[in-house]
Amino acid sequence: MFNKIKFSSLIVWSIFFIILPLPLIFSLLTGTHSLGSQQQLSIYSGTIAYTWMLLAVFLGTRPHWLDRLVGLPNIYQLHGILATAALLLAWLHKFISHGGGLIKQTGDLALIILTGILIYSSLLLSNWLTAHSSNFKTFRQSLERIFKHELSLWIHRLNLLAIVLIFIHVQLIGFVTRNTPFMILFDSYSLATLLIYLKFKFNWYRLDEAELTVFKNQKISSRICELTLDGRQLAKLQLLPGDFIFLAFPRIKKLHEPHPFSIVDLPVDTGKLKLAIRADGDFTTALAKVKPGTQVKVTGGYGRYQHFIDEQPKQAKLVVITGGIGVTPLFSVIKHNLSRQIYFFYTAHQVSELLYLDQLNQWNRLNNFHGYWQKGRFSDNCIVEHLPASWKEDTLFLLSGPTPLIEHWQAFLLSQQVESTRIFKENFSW
Numbered sequence: 001m002f003n004k005i006k007f008s009s010l011i012v013w014s015i016f017f018i019i020l021p022l023p024l025i026f027s028l029l030t031g032t033h034s035l036g037s038q039q040q041l042s043i044y045s046g047t048i049a050y051t052w053m054l055l056a057v058f059l060g061t062r063p064h065w066l067d068r069l070v071g072l073p074n075i076y077q078l079h080g081i082l083a084t085a086a087l088l089l090a091w092l093h094k095f096i097s098h099g100g101g102l103i104k105q106t107g108d109l110a111l112i113i114l115t116g117i118l119i120y121s122s123l124l125l126s127n128w129l130t131a132h133s134s135n136f137k138t139f140r141q142s143l144e145r146i147f148k149h150e151l152s153l154w155i156h157r158l159n160l161l162a163i164v165l166i167f168i169h170v171q172l173i174g175f176v177t178r179n180t181p182f183m184i185l186f187d188s189y190s191l192a193t194l195l196i197y198l199k200f201k202f203n204w205y206r207l208d209e210a211e212l213t214v215f216k217n218q219k220i221s222s223r224i225c226e227l228t229l230d231g232r233q234l235a236k237l238q239l240l241p242g243d244f245i246f247l248a249f250p251r252i253k254k255l256h257e258p259h260p261f262s263i264v265d266l267p268v269d270t271g272k273l274k275l276a277i278r279a280d281g282d283f284t285t286a287l288a289k290v291k292p293g294t295q296v297k298v299t300g301g302y303g304r305y306q307h308f309i310d311e312q313p314k315q316a317k318l319v320v321i322t323g324g325i326g327v328t329p330l331f332s333v334i335k336h337n338l339s340r341q342i343y344f345f346y347t348a349h350q351v352s353e354l355l356y357l358d359q360l361n362q363w364n365r366l367n368n369f370h371g372y373w374q375k376g377r378f379s380d381n382c383i384v385e386h387l388p389a390s391w392k393e394d395t396l397f398l399l400s401g402p403t404p405l406i407e408h409w410q411a412f413l414l415s416q417q418v419e420s421t422r423i424f425k426e427n428f429s430w
Contacts, residue, residue, distance in 0.1 A: 009070045013078060017085075021051040024189070027182040038096050043176070046093035050166055050186075052086035053114075054193040057159065061200035062246075062302070064208050064238070071304045073426055080121075083159075087114050103172045110165035113158050124152050127403075149283045150257045160197075163190075206299070210236040214294045215272055217287075221352050224325065225288045226264075229273040229296060237273075237298060239266050241336040242305025242329040245273075248297045249290065258299060259283050262329035264356075269335060273298070276355055278325040305333050305398065308424040316422075317341040317388055317395045321409050323377070324348055326401030327355060329426075333398065334363065345383050346373040347405075377405070380412055392418055399425040 024047050035043070059066075059079040066075055090111055099107065124140060124147055147155075167190055170176060177183055203209055212231035220226045237245070246258035265274035279285040290296075309318070318340050320330050327346055334342060344363075348354045354373055363369040372378070372386060388395065397413055399406045406425050413423055 009074055012066070012070055012074075016055050016078065016082060017052075020055065021048045024048075024051060024182065024185050027179065027185055030179070030181075039098075042093050042097040045089045046097070049086040049089035049093060050163075050170070051189065052082045052089070053159070053163055053166070054189055056082040056086065057163065057193050058196055061196055064302070067302045068304070068307065071426065072302050083114075083118065087111075087118055090114065099173070103169060106165045106169040106172070110162040110169065113162040113165070117156060117158055117162070120152075120155055144281060148254060149259070149281060150254055153257050207236065208238050208301075209297065209299045210234060212273070212296050212298050214290055214292050214296060216292060217290050219288065220276065220355065221350075224276055224278045224353065224355065227261075227275045227277055227287065227290070229275075229298065230271075234267045234273060237267070237300055239263065239268075239273075239301040240303065240306040241266065241332040243301030243303040243332075244329060245275075245298050245300030245302070247275075248299075249294060250297055251295055252286070252290065255283060255286055255290075257283075258297070260302070263301065264328050264331050266332050266336075269332070276325065276328045303329065303426060305329060305424065305426065306336070308398075309333070309337060309396065312396055312422075313394070314340075315394065317343065317391070318398060319343045319345075319387060319391065319395055320398045320400075321345045321383065321405070322347075322399070323401030323405045324353070326405075330398065330400060331356060331359070334369075338363075338366065338368065341368045341388065342370065343387060344369065344371040344373075345378055345386075346371070347377050348373075348375060351375045392416060395422065397423045399423065399427075403427060 025044060028043060028047065056079050059075050059082070062072065062075065094107065094111055097107075124143060170186060199206075210231065210233035212229040212233060214227065215230040216226070216228040218226050239245075242262075244260050244262040246260050248258040249255035261275045261277055263273065264276050265272070267273050277284055277287055279288060318337060320334070320342065322330055322344075323346070330344075334344065344360070346354065346360075354375075357373070360371050360373065364371045370386065384391075395418075397409070397418065399409050406427050410423055410425065414420065
């Protein structure tokens with residue numbers, strides 16, 4: 001399956017990085033053959049940069065079909081790399097071009113905006129640095145007191161202003177606009193991206209969105225609340241075990257923008273949608289105050305846990321290694337895969353943060369479920385001692401939780417000759 005995912009990712013990356021910019025480049029060939037090599041490089045680098053910016057916007061709309069194919073973490077990663085690569089090419093375009101007047105001003109302003117947003121996003125929207133540096137995590141938390149979640153998203157949307165400026169920049173270049181095939185493609189790419197973004201933003205013809213209400217909101221630990229949602233439109237959501245969804249509260253200030261959360265219980269199990277949410281930022285802290293009856297907009301589901309399991313042999317055992325709030329999607333995964341032998345290892349910083357112990361104890365009475373949980377991490381030997389004898393040959397490993405936990409166990413399993421095709425994680429470190 002992972003070979004399938006890697007192949008799918010390779011195809012997607014090739015299409016986005018190479019194939020989609022090619023029609024624009026080919027259409028330029030006839031109109032630039034009389035130009036010097038430096039000016040040709042300037043035009044080609046600017047064209048590719050603009051195409052990659054449009055594709056980054058497209059990926060920001062979280063295409064549901066692409067998530068089910070390669071996973072949203074891979075989409076976010078490609079989004080970030082495309083945007084960074086586009087910015088580098090845009091700077092190359094600036095350094096070797098010789099435009100002036102309004103052409104130069106629109107291009108320079110767009111470049112300033114894009115550079116500022118990339119720096120800002122790296123600090124406040126990307127999770128890679130916080131996952132690998134506790135000092136940076138503390139620094140970011142101090143910044144988030146000023147730059148709230150919704151403000152950060154609006155700042156990020158200045159990318160759209162930069163793209164509009166680049167669009168105007170190109171329309172002002174005479175010898176480019178006289179190239180009719182290029183301009184047809186250029187305008188078509190721009191219009192298609194605009195329509196896709198507007199469809200995403202204003203929810204045109206979306207089949208994976210529902211308007212629900214908060215049925216119950218209760219604390220289940222000092223920092224974790226359990227949110228239960230209900231409503232007639234639950235059936236519209238395309239949910240699988242292990243999925244996550246995006247929540248937005250259109251009538252509550254500072255909670256208008258969608259935020260992702262993993263599902264604990266599916267509607268097919270309880271008739272309602274249940275989530276467990278830890279207060280880590282301004283959005284999640286405010287959720288604890290949401291009252292029953294509040295309207296909530298839900299989009300989803302996203303995720304590949306169940307796809308990964310379904311694409312494996314039915315006799316394969318499951319080993320789940322998880323920690324903290326990362327356990328939440330695994331409850332629905334376990335509930336819908338109890339026909340398999342399951343080995344479950346779960347840790348938290350505090351005993352009070354170990355969730356749904358009654359459910360875990362109930363599952364532990366089954367012959368095919370073997371659950372272990374404790375405060376603080378398990379040693380490698382402790383987990384290995386409780387694994388089935390054939391764990392290196394016929395066992396699937398699901399990893400979730402903090403990035404250090406995921407990276408440690410992925411490295412350990414690979415060092416023990418476990419095939420990468422039998423290890424699955426959904427790590428949002430981008």
